[in-house]
Amino acid sequence: MKSELRALPPLSRLKPFEAAARHENFSVAATELGMTQTAVSKQIVLLEEEMGVPLFERRNRAVFLTDAGRRLGRVVSASLSEIAAEVAVLRGSRRSSELVLHCQLCEAFYWLMPRLARFHERHPGTALRIVTSVNPLTDSPETFDVAIQTSGRASGTARLAFTASDDVFPVCAPSLLPVGKHPLSPDALLAFPLLSHLVIPQDWMEWAEWFENVGTPTPRRPRLIPFDSYPLALQAAVAGQGIALGWRRTTESLIEEGKLIRPCAEFVSRPTEISVFRGIMRNPHPETDKLLSWLTEEFAT
Template identity: 35%
Template sequence: MSIRRKLPPFTALTAFEAAARLGSFTKAAKELGVTQAAISRQIHVLEEQFGFPLFLRLHRKVKLTEKAMALASAAQDAFDLLANSVAEISKGDHDPELTIAATVAFSHFWLLPKISEFSSQHPEINLRIITQDDMPNIESSDLDVAIRFGNGMWPDGQAELLFDDEIFPVCSPDFAERAGTIASPKDLLRYPLISNMADDPTWTGWGEWLAAFSVELPKKKPGLRCSLYTDAIYSALNGQGITLGWRHLVEDLLAQGRLVKLTDAALKTRNAYFAVVPKRRRQSEAAGSFLDWLTETVNPAASPASKEAQPKRSE
């Protein structure tokens, strides 16, 4: 018997996959451009063929039955693979495109200053960089790689560790000269502290940083409050006060002498930066090249060239 005879009707599988993914016959109908009744009929066709219900009909939503969960997972994998294959062959002979997502701070201070190195190594790859703090679902978008900060556990992607970080107070050289010696973290309270109002619970603010050194942040401490971390850094660059510098984000500014560390006190982050790629989608050659470049940039000692240059140990 041919495989086609073993498979349910493609139209019915399409309706089932959409309803399972969206959890709604109405939303599936809207996505596929048909009526809700048409979706219900196609689901009924499958249920008749299998001999058991695929969905529990609840108020304003539907829920997969236990038996249907395996079918839903297989259907989504199959449709994703088919869609990706169609996308690949549709590109023809055009140059490959790589879509990367990163937060505003990471993109501004780390990725964009370094990405020209990747472009010079791979001039055939067209880059598209999406900068936003609210990260989209990587499985349901056209992203190839997302740079995220967190614990590495995201259901929509497979994460590869880039680096953890440490946080310490920074300011402009002129402000540091005016401030004088900072003997302990408590001394920072004498000066304006620049903060940013991050919605991300993994982001460390002044309250948490000072608490790590047994210092309580006053409730009405004067200081500039910014909506974005980039604004806080630029405010510090312009002498507005002291802000928290994340080492990997401000290392270039420190090397250029535009920012200075005020104290050796530093707090290790609980989380880290990861490169995240889709789990179900086949990785493109361009994405693989970018991940290799990231690894070599973050850890030059691990690159093949560095390993070849290291002297061999005598046997």
């Protein structure tokens, strides 16, 4: 054991690496640790040299974990979390008994909440706390047991449990179109303002990609109205401000209530659009598997 411990990299390198792996961002890690971005980058380069493998892929002023980096990140994150938990116990504070589910705001509001009563009926003694965000999982300020977000968004060292499908199609308020004038062809949508959720990086489907998938060329300058979150774009569509891209799981209740309609029949099927993750804690909440099992059933229906 002593020889194995001697082979460990210095903690001064593991802490910057863990933070950078969790956020997939050197600058955010530096801010969290009170270091400069240059210092974080230097410690990670030294760690990569010691390991003999690249832990991050650098491209276009962004960093992405390699497979080796993700594997090491999970181990280091879990180990440091376990140390922090034990320190908290020794200091007289313990982890809350709540099961924590981190969820994107729109999925939480439109998809999860209408179904949550079924989970509590099945597991009446489980205290479940929902944490919502419009930001990627790597921006979460607290630990979680299970998380739900759009596939392709930064997830850091979280462990993928399973993926679920979704369909993407245009939606708008019924008042936006004259009675009897739909379904429209995809190119006819270009006559209307297109409500757009633009983020950097663009980590989910946008109008240009949707039109490409349904075989419709888009003009160089379509009439886009940008929003900084999907929930805002969806509410703008409900208010009749234009046509938004909607995801089936988050718009089905609005369509059933008559607040939104599908102005055209075309849609893009995404078989792994939603990802469900486990947290990285070595000692997870004892009822984590119950929540994952329930989510698997709900996504299947």
